Structures are given as C-alpha cells and as structure tokens.
Amino acid sequence: MREGKIKVTQGIMIKPKYQIFIPGCIGSFEEQWSDCFNEFQLFLNTYPNQKAFIARVFVGANNPDEYFSYSKQIESRLNATGIPFSVVAESPESPVLVMIEAGFVNSADIQIEYGMAGTVRYSKINSSGYNEYWFAGVGSGIEGESTREKSANAFASLLEAFLKLGIGFNSVFRQWNYVEQIFDFDQTENRQRQNYQLFNEIRNEYYSKYLTGQGFPAATGIGTNLNGVTIECMAVTSDSEVTTVAISNPKQLNSYKYGQDVLKGDPQFSCKQNQPPQFERARLMTNGNGSRLFISGTASIVGQETIGLNDVEKQAYVTIENIGQLVSEKNLRAHYPELTVFPDKYAYVRVYVKNEEDIPTVKVICENHFGAVPMTFVKADICRADLLVEIEAEMIS
Structure with missing residues (x-):
C-alpha cells in the first residue's frame, strides 16, 4: 500500500560524517563520562567547521535511579552545546560504560542552527533552500505509565514540535524508536500485551491520521533497558526537486505485511489483529x-521467518547478506531505473547485539565485511525474542 517513489524537494545533497567517542580510561561512570565528553569537546574545538547535528549517548544502567543519575550528568554537559541528543540505555561493550555517537556536517558548505520546538530539541541544516531537521530525546520515561501511554506521549511531543516548525509526518524520512523491554509482556485490559505491539498501535494511530504521502520512513525499532519510549527522527523540506524511493528487499516481506503468526501477544479489544510495524526496509x-x-x-x-535460531554467527551473516541484497545496484535500479549516482560508501554502521558476550564475535564479522567504517556496538534486545543481531546503516555517494 505505501510503496513507490514520491517527490519532495532539495537543493544540495548533504554528506554527513560520523564519529564515535569512547573514554580512554577505565574507571567509574563519572570518570569515563568526563573523559568521553572531553574527547567530544576537543573534536569540536579542533574542527570548528564540523558541526554536530545529533548525538546519541549509550550508557549501561542497571536500574532507574542509576539511569537517572547518569542522565543528569550527561545532560549537564550536553545541554550547553544546543545539540539534540538522546541518552539511550543500551550498554557499550565492557569495560566501556558510556560512549557518544555523533553526526557532523561541514558548516563551510551549509548552515546549521539549534533550537527548541515545544519540549523537543532539534537541529536544522539549511543550504540553498534545503532544510533537514533532526530531532532527538523525544519521549517519556515516567514510571507508572504503560508502554502505550509512553508511546502516545512521545508521538504527541513530536507532533507538537512539527506543528511549531511548520512540517509534518510526510516529511519524516528516517526514524528511530527505542522501546524499554521491547518484547516483554504486560497485563493490560486482562490481556497479555507485548510492549512492541503497544508501540506499534500508537505509531499506526499517528501515521493513519498524519501520514498521507506514499511510503513509510526508514526506521529502527529496538529495545532499551530503561527509560520508557524515546523517538529520534530526521525530516526534510525544500524548494527544489529530489526523488525519494522506498526500497524493499526481495528476500524479505515488507514489515507492514507481516502475518499474525509472527506478531506476539493479544491484540487490543477494539482490534481483531495485532498491528504490524510500519517502516520501509530502506529509503533512497x-x-x-x-x-x-x-x-x-x-x-x-x-520472508518473515527468523533464520539461525540460537546461532549468532549465522544470524550476523544472514543479516549482512540481507543488507547486501538491499543496497545492491541491481535492487536499487529495480526500484528506480533512472538512478545514475549510486550510494557506495557507508557513513556509519550501528550493530545491536542481544547478548554482550557475543559482541566480540559479531564485531569481527562486521569489521571484516564493512571495513574501516565508524561502527557502534551495543547490547540491546531486538524486536523479536529469537533475534540476536540487528544492523542499521547510512550510505552516501
């Protein structure tokens, strides 16, 4: 249903660069965070033309109090920069307790500004009428609220920010959805409801009402240890033409066509079926x-079936094969025959691994395949309990 190409507008093709900042010391969280932030600040001072448009801080926290303490320390440093950021409760590989993944653009070529829209921090990249908005930290971690309530609060905050900036869900190109204990179940309305399904229902409510164009955003739906629901996204508006195309994978069923047998938990009373996740495999x-x-x-x-049950190496290789199929010139040309300039370089790769002890194995496989690319490895639950690895990326020409 939401497939094909659409026209939006653009004057220049932004080519971001990504950097990963890891503490150089082994010590307490406070010591590691101070060292990590100092490395980040040193980069900003050393390369004044490189302006960050988003930052993700990954932390390992064992309980809400610990996460709250860590977040306060992170916010006290990053708030002053104006850069939109999220504090994601996904643990880096031990002994690292905290790290920063940041995206940069060259301000010699474009303009970048930072602001607040309602309660949401954002950055705006502008060049010759092309506007790229990045939003981070949009969400709700309030204790006592259900995942459905936290999801609704996150989308409501995002909508408020869009309205203040004069953009809409049709402009959203890429989205990240972080859901606490994503495949756990909660007793709601006397039914066993999965957290990911509760999030998907709210996403569908907002997309059904506010997304009127063709196609869904590219997206990641991933588990976190704590902090409810957090959304990040990138939206685009402009005054000159660019083609955007939803890219599917011939080896995989589009997520929004998944059958009920792979969607877990009971549906809500008002629906006969669970809501499948709504995203494209990629967007060009x-x-x-x-x-x-x-x-x-x-x-x-x-298709829609998990391959390589209980075999992290098999899952890593199949995932890489899926990405290779997705980004191949043959597949991209099949979706857009007029394409002349192919994305051929990875700007970044982020790898989610369910079990921390598997990170070294997955890291070797990914480094051998992707090469010298900025790569982040974190411990995180994937959207299915039997999935051990998930990989996302951005490519540029």
Whole structure:
C-alpha cells in the first residue's frame, strides 16, 4: 500500500560524517563520562567547521535511579552545546560504560542552527533552500505509565514540535524508536500485551491520521533497558526537486505485511489483529548529483521467518547478506531505473547485539565485511525474542 517513489524537494545533497567517542580510561561512570565528553569537546574545538547535528549517548544502567543519575550528568554537559541528543540505555561493550555517537556536517558548505520546538530539541541544516531537521530525546520515561501511554506521549511531543516548525509526518524520512523491554509482556485490559505491539498501535494511530504521502520512513525499532519510549527522527523540506524511493528487499516481506503468526501477544479489544510495524526496509534520496541511502534496522529474517535460531554467527551473516541484497545496484535500479549516482560508501554502521558476550564475535564479522567504517556496538534486545543481531546503516555517494 505505501510503496513507490514520491517527490519532495532539495537543493544540495548533504554528506554527513560520523564519529564515535569512547573514554580512554577505565574507571567509574563519572570518570569515563568526563573523559568521553572531553574527547567530544576537543573534536569540536579542533574542527570548528564540523558541526554536530545529533548525538546519541549509550550508557549501561542497571536500574532507574542509576539511569537517572547518569542522565543528569550527561545532560549537564550536553545541554550547553544546543545539540539534540538522546541518552539511550543500551550498554557499550565492557569495560566501556558510556560512549557518544555523533553526526557532523561541514558548516563551510551549509548552515546549521539549534533550537527548541515545544519540549523537543532539534537541529536544522539549511543550504540553498534545503532544510533537514533532526530531532532527538523525544519521549517519556515516567514510571507508572504503560508502554502505550509512553508511546502516545512521545508521538504527541513530536507532533507538537512539527506543528511549531511548520512540517509534518510526510516529511519524516528516517526514524528511530527505542522501546524499554521491547518484547516483554504486560497485563493490560486482562490481556497479555507485548510492549512492541503497544508501540506499534500508537505509531499506526499517528501515521493513519498524519501520514498521507506514499511510503513509510526508514526506521529502527529496538529495545532499551530503561527509560520508557524515546523517538529520534530526521525530516526534510525544500524548494527544489529530489526523488525519494522506498526500497524493499526481495528476500524479505515488507514489515507492514507481516502475518499474525509472527506478531506476539493479544491484540487490543477494539482490534481483531495485532498491528504490524510500519517502516520501509530502506529509503533512497537522490537529486542526480548525489544520493543517500538510509538502511533500516535489519535482522536475520528471510520472508518473515527468523533464520539461525540460537546461532549468532549465522544470524550476523544472514543479516549482512540481507543488507547486501538491499543496497545492491541491481535492487536499487529495480526500484528506480533512472538512478545514475549510486550510494557506495557507508557513513556509519550501528550493530545491536542481544547478548554482550557475543559482541566480540559479531564485531569481527562486521569489521571484516564493512571495513574501516565508524561502527557502534551495543547490547540491546531486538524486536523479536529469537533475534540476536540487528544492523542499521547510512550510505552516501
């Protein structure tokens, strides 16, 4: 239903760069965070033309009080920069307790500004009428609220920010959805409701009402240890033409067509079926002079079935094969025959691994395949209990 290409507008093709900042010391969280932030600040001071448009801080926290304490320390440093950021409760590989993944653009070529829209922090990249908005930290971690309530609060905050900036859900190109204990179940309305399904229902409510164009955003739906529901997204508006195309994978069923047998938990009373996740496997942006490809969170799924049960190496290889199929020139040309400039370089790769002890194994496989690319490895639950690895990425020409 929401497939094909659409026209939006753009004057220049942004080519972001990503950097990962890891503490150089082994010590307490306070010591590691101070060292990590100092490395980040040193980069900003050393390269004044490199302006950050978003930052993700990954932390390992064992309980809400610990997460709250860590978040306060992180916010006290990053708030002063104006950069939109999220504090994500996904543990880096031990002994690292905290790290920063940040995206940068060269301000010698474009303009970047920071602001607040309602309660949401954002950055705006502008060049010759092209506007790219990045939003981070949009969410609710209030204790006592259900996942459904937290999801609704996150989307409501995002909508408020969009309305203040004069944009809408049709402009959203890439989205990240962090859901606490994503595949756990909660007793709601005397039914066993999965947290991911509760999030998907709210996403569907907002998309059904406010998303009127063709296609869904590229997206990642991933589990976190704490902090409820957090959304990040990138939206685009402009005054010159670019083609955007929803890219599917011939080896995988589109997520929004998943059958009920792979969607877990009871549906809500008002619905006969569970709501499948709504995202494209990837989205391509091109204007003839360049291209970018946003690769959604990808796992070891063929058709709609999980491949490589209890075998992390098998799942890592199948996931990489799925990405290879997705980004191949043959597949991109099949979706958009007029494409002339192909994305051929990875700007970043982020790898989610369910079990921390598997990170070294997955890291070797990914480094051998992707090469010298900024890569982040974190411990996180994937959207299915039997999935052990998920990989997302962005490619540029």
